[in-house]
Amino acid sequence: MRRRILLLAHRVPVSGNFSLNDLAGAGGRMDEIARATSTAFTVSNGLRRDTELTILFVAEPPPRARRIHLRGVGLRYLNPDERSTAALLKNALVRSSTLERDVEASPGLVVGPIDPLPFLSEFAREPGTIWLTEDGPPYLPTIPLADGVGAVLSDSEDPAPDERQVLKHHRVPEVSLGPVSLRASQCIDVLHNRWDTIEGSPGEAARAPVNTRRGI
Numbered sequence: 158m159r160r161r162i163l164l165l166a167h168r169v170p171v172s173g174n175f176s177l178n179d180l181a182g183a184g185g186r187m188d189e190i191a192r193a194t195s196t197a198f199t200v201s202n203g204l205r206r207d208t209e210l211t212i213l214f215v216a217e218p219p220p221r222a223r224r225i226h227l228r229g230v231g232l233r234y235l236n237p238d239e240r241s242t243a244a245l246l247k248n249a250l251v252r253s254s255t256l257e258r259d260v261e262a263s264p265g266l267v268v269g270p271i272d273p274l275p276f277l278s279e280f281a282r283e284p285g286t287i288w289l290t291e292d293g294p295p296y297l298p299t300i301p302l303a304d305g306v307g308a309v310l311s312d313s314e315d316p317a318p319d320e321r322q323v324l325k326h327h328r329v330p331e332v333s334l335g336p337v338s339l340r341a342s343q344c345i346d347v348l349h350n351r352w353d354t355i356e357g358s359p360g361e362a363a364r365a366p367v368n369t370r371r372g373i
Protein backbone atom coordinates (compact mmCIF):
# COMPACT_ATOMS: atom_id res chain seq x y z
CA MET A 158 0.00 0.00 0.00
CA ARG A 159 1.49 3.30 -1.09
CA ARG A 160 1.89 5.67 1.89
CA ARG A 161 2.24 9.39 1.24
CA ILE A 162 3.05 11.87 3.98
CA LEU A 163 3.22 15.64 3.59
CA LEU A 164 4.91 17.63 6.34
CA LEU A 165 4.61 21.43 6.46
CA ALA A 166 7.81 22.99 7.81
CA HIS A 167 7.19 26.64 8.62
CA ARG A 168 10.34 27.84 10.32
CA VAL A 169 13.38 26.06 8.86
CA PRO A 170 15.53 28.59 6.93
CA VAL A 171 14.91 27.62 3.32
CA SER A 172 18.49 28.48 2.33
CA GLY A 173 19.80 25.75 4.63
CA ASN A 174 21.94 28.40 6.25
CA PHE A 175 22.00 27.25 9.87
CA SER A 176 24.28 25.26 12.14
CA LEU A 177 23.81 21.57 12.84
CA ASN A 178 24.64 22.51 16.43
CA ASP A 179 21.49 24.64 16.71
CA LEU A 180 18.76 22.68 14.96
CA ALA A 181 16.03 23.69 17.39
CA GLY A 182 16.93 27.40 17.42
CA ALA A 183 18.51 28.86 14.27
CA GLY A 184 17.50 25.67 12.46
CA GLY A 185 13.82 26.53 12.96
CA ARG A 186 13.03 23.15 14.60
CA MET A 187 14.92 21.16 12.01
CA ASP A 188 15.45 18.67 14.86
CA GLU A 189 11.77 17.78 14.69
CA ILE A 190 11.73 17.67 10.89
CA ALA A 191 14.73 15.32 10.96
CA ARG A 192 13.09 13.13 13.59
CA ALA A 193 9.89 12.98 11.57
CA THR A 194 11.90 12.01 8.47
CA SER A 195 13.60 9.23 10.36
CA THR A 196 10.27 8.05 11.76
CA ALA A 197 8.68 8.07 8.32
CA PHE A 198 11.20 5.57 6.94
CA THR A 199 13.19 3.67 9.54
CA VAL A 200 12.02 0.50 11.24
CA SER A 201 14.04 -2.04 13.16
CA ASN A 202 16.69 -3.27 10.72
CA GLY A 203 15.16 -1.73 7.64
CA LEU A 204 13.48 1.04 5.73
CA ARG A 205 9.87 1.41 4.67
CA ARG A 206 10.12 1.19 0.90
CA ASP A 207 6.37 1.81 0.42
CA THR A 208 6.55 5.32 1.92
CA GLU A 209 7.05 8.73 0.34
CA LEU A 210 7.62 11.84 2.42
CA THR A 211 7.33 15.35 1.07
CA ILE A 212 8.52 18.23 3.21
CA LEU A 213 7.37 21.70 2.20
CA PHE A 214 9.77 24.32 3.54
CA VAL A 215 7.46 27.30 3.38
CA ALA A 216 9.37 29.98 5.29
CA GLU A 217 8.84 33.41 3.81
CA PRO A 218 10.91 34.31 0.74
CA PRO A 219 13.62 35.08 -0.18
CA PRO A 220 14.56 32.53 -1.30
CA ARG A 221 11.56 30.70 -2.70
CA ALA A 222 9.95 27.87 -0.83
CA ARG A 223 11.55 24.48 -1.32
CA ARG A 224 10.21 20.95 -1.52
CA ILE A 225 12.18 17.90 -0.49
CA HIS A 226 10.70 14.63 -1.71
CA LEU A 227 12.02 11.35 -0.31
CA ARG A 228 11.01 8.01 -1.75
CA GLY A 229 11.55 4.81 0.22
CA VAL A 230 12.29 3.05 -3.05
CA GLY A 231 15.83 4.04 -3.89
CA LEU A 232 16.49 5.99 -0.70
CA ARG A 233 20.08 5.77 0.58
CA TYR A 234 22.24 7.48 3.18
CA LEU A 235 19.38 7.81 5.65
CA ASN A 236 20.77 6.65 8.97
CA PRO A 237 18.63 6.37 12.09
CA ASP A 238 20.20 9.27 13.99
CA GLU A 239 18.71 12.75 13.96
CA ARG A 240 21.90 14.73 13.32
CA SER A 241 22.91 12.89 10.16
CA THR A 242 19.33 13.13 8.88
CA ALA A 243 19.34 16.87 9.56
CA ALA A 244 22.63 17.11 7.66
CA LEU A 245 21.16 15.22 4.69
CA LEU A 246 18.21 17.64 4.51
CA LYS A 247 20.30 20.76 5.15
CA ASN A 248 22.80 19.81 2.43
CA ALA A 249 19.91 19.36 -0.01
CA LEU A 250 18.53 22.83 0.84
CA VAL A 251 21.96 24.42 0.44
CA ARG A 252 22.49 22.72 -2.92
CA SER A 253 19.04 23.82 -4.10
CA SER A 254 19.39 27.43 -2.99
CA THR A 255 21.02 28.58 -6.23
CA LEU A 256 19.03 26.31 -8.57
CA GLU A 257 15.67 26.96 -10.19
CA ARG A 258 15.04 23.30 -10.99
CA ASP A 259 14.69 19.97 -9.20
CA VAL A 260 17.87 18.06 -8.45
CA GLU A 261 18.46 14.62 -6.92
CA ALA A 262 20.69 15.73 -4.06
CA SER A 263 21.25 12.14 -2.89
CA PRO A 264 19.76 8.80 -3.96
CA GLY A 265 15.99 8.85 -3.41
CA LEU A 266 15.96 12.53 -2.32
CA VAL A 267 14.86 15.24 -4.76
CA VAL A 268 14.87 18.93 -3.86
CA GLY A 269 13.67 21.97 -5.75
CA PRO A 270 11.76 25.23 -5.70
CA ILE A 271 8.00 24.99 -5.29
CA ASP A 272 4.84 27.04 -5.09
CA PRO A 273 3.53 25.52 -1.86
CA LEU A 274 -0.21 26.14 -2.17
CA PRO A 275 -0.69 24.60 -5.64
CA PHE A 276 1.40 21.64 -4.52
CA LEU A 277 -0.66 21.26 -1.36
CA SER A 278 -3.79 21.42 -3.48
CA GLU A 279 -2.49 18.63 -5.74
CA PHE A 280 -1.61 16.46 -2.75
CA ALA A 281 -4.98 17.12 -1.11
CA ARG A 282 -6.84 15.97 -4.22
CA GLU A 283 -5.26 12.50 -4.21
CA PRO A 284 -7.64 9.76 -3.03
CA GLY A 285 -7.17 8.53 0.53
CA THR A 286 -5.69 11.77 1.87
CA ILE A 287 -6.42 12.82 5.44
CA TRP A 288 -5.51 15.92 7.44
CA LEU A 289 -4.17 15.29 10.93
CA THR A 290 -5.56 17.73 13.47
CA GLU A 291 -5.99 17.50 17.21
CA ASP A 292 -9.64 18.60 16.87
CA GLY A 293 -10.89 16.09 14.31
CA PRO A 294 -12.97 12.95 14.89
CA PRO A 295 -10.97 9.77 15.57
CA TYR A 296 -9.12 8.25 12.63
CA LEU A 297 -10.54 4.78 12.16
CA PRO A 298 -9.04 3.29 9.01
CA THR A 299 -10.56 -0.07 8.24
CA ILE A 300 -9.54 -1.39 4.86
CA PRO A 301 -6.48 -0.76 2.73
CA LEU A 302 -7.29 1.59 -0.09
CA ALA A 303 -6.31 0.46 -3.55
CA ASP A 304 -4.96 3.90 -4.34
CA GLY A 305 -2.95 4.05 -1.12
CA VAL A 306 -3.15 6.44 1.80
CA GLY A 307 -1.89 9.94 2.43
CA ALA A 308 -1.67 12.32 5.37
CA VAL A 309 -0.95 16.03 5.81
CA LEU A 310 0.53 17.24 9.08
CA SER A 311 2.33 20.26 10.37
CA ASP A 312 5.49 20.96 12.36
CA SER A 313 5.53 22.75 15.71
CA GLU A 314 3.14 25.35 14.26
CA ASP A 315 -0.35 24.58 13.03
CA PRO A 316 -1.09 25.07 9.30
CA ALA A 317 -1.24 28.73 8.25
CA PRO A 318 -4.65 30.21 7.30
CA ASP A 319 -3.99 29.91 3.53
CA GLU A 320 -2.90 26.28 3.97
CA ARG A 321 -6.02 25.53 6.00
CA GLN A 322 -8.12 27.14 3.30
CA VAL A 323 -6.67 24.83 0.63
CA LEU A 324 -7.30 21.73 2.76
CA LYS A 325 -10.83 22.85 3.56
CA HIS A 326 -11.51 23.72 -0.09
CA HIS A 327 -10.70 20.13 -1.08
CA ARG A 328 -12.69 18.78 1.87
CA VAL A 329 -9.74 16.74 3.12
CA PRO A 330 -11.11 14.78 6.11
CA GLU A 331 -9.81 16.19 9.39
CA VAL A 332 -8.96 13.36 11.77
CA SER A 333 -7.40 12.97 15.18
CA LEU A 334 -4.99 10.29 16.34
CA GLY A 335 -6.07 10.66 19.97
CA PRO A 336 -6.84 13.13 22.73
CA VAL A 337 -3.23 14.21 23.34
CA SER A 338 -1.46 16.79 21.16
CA LEU A 339 1.54 14.93 19.78
CA ARG A 340 4.77 15.93 18.09
CA ALA A 341 4.83 15.49 14.32
CA SER A 342 7.30 12.60 14.58
CA GLN A 343 5.06 10.86 17.09
CA CYS A 344 2.06 11.30 14.79
CA ILE A 345 3.96 9.52 12.02
CA ASP A 346 4.74 6.61 14.35
CA VAL A 347 1.08 6.27 15.30
CA LEU A 348 -0.04 6.63 11.70
CA HIS A 349 2.30 3.92 10.43
CA ASN A 350 1.11 1.67 13.21
CA ARG A 351 -2.55 2.17 12.20
CA TRP A 352 -1.67 1.55 8.56
CA ASP A 353 0.44 -1.51 9.48
CA THR A 354 -2.50 -2.88 11.42
CA ILE A 355 -4.97 -2.62 8.57
CA GLU A 356 -2.47 -3.82 6.01
CA GLY A 357 -1.03 -6.72 8.00
CA SER A 358 2.63 -7.49 8.29
CA PRO A 359 4.54 -5.69 5.53
CA GLY A 360 6.18 -8.12 3.13
CA GLU A 361 9.90 -8.16 2.58
CA ALA A 362 9.37 -6.13 -0.57
CA ALA A 363 8.30 -3.18 1.57
CA ARG A 364 11.53 -3.19 3.55
CA ALA A 365 15.22 -3.51 2.97
CA PRO A 366 17.99 -4.26 5.43
CA VAL A 367 19.91 -1.39 6.94
CA ASN A 368 23.56 -1.22 6.10
CA THR A 369 24.69 1.01 8.93
CA ARG A 370 28.25 1.24 7.66
CA ARG A 371 27.43 2.67 4.26
CA GLY A 372 24.03 4.14 5.05
CA ILE A 373 21.02 3.31 2.93
Ligand SMILES: C[S@@+](CC[C@H](N)C(=O)[O-])C[C@H]1O[C@@H](n2cnc3c(N)ncnc32)[C@H](O)[C@@H]1O
Nearest residue numbers: 289290291310311312313333334335337338339
Ligand atom coordinates in the same frame (compact mmCIF):
# COMPACT_ATOMS: atom_id res chain seq x y z
C1 LIG B 1 3.15 19.81 17.67
S1 LIG B 1 1.63 19.73 16.78
C2 LIG B 1 1.29 21.43 16.37
C3 LIG B 1 1.19 22.41 17.45
C4 LIG B 1 0.09 22.18 18.45
N1 LIG B 1 -1.23 22.28 17.81
C5 LIG B 1 0.19 23.16 19.61
O1 LIG B 1 -0.81 23.45 20.18
O2 LIG B 1 1.27 23.62 19.91
C6 LIG B 1 2.18 19.17 15.22
C7 LIG B 1 1.14 18.62 14.29
O3 LIG B 1 0.90 17.28 14.61
C8 LIG B 1 -0.42 16.94 14.31
N2 LIG B 1 -1.02 16.44 15.55
C9 LIG B 1 -0.57 16.59 16.82
N3 LIG B 1 -1.33 15.91 17.69
C10 LIG B 1 -2.29 15.29 16.96
C11 LIG B 1 -3.37 14.42 17.27
N4 LIG B 1 -3.64 14.06 18.52
N5 LIG B 1 -4.13 13.97 16.26
C12 LIG B 1 -3.88 14.32 14.96
N6 LIG B 1 -2.87 15.14 14.62
C13 LIG B 1 -2.09 15.62 15.59
C14 LIG B 1 -1.09 18.14 13.72
O4 LIG B 1 -0.96 18.07 12.30
C15 LIG B 1 -0.23 19.25 14.27
O5 LIG B 1 -0.29 20.38 13.44
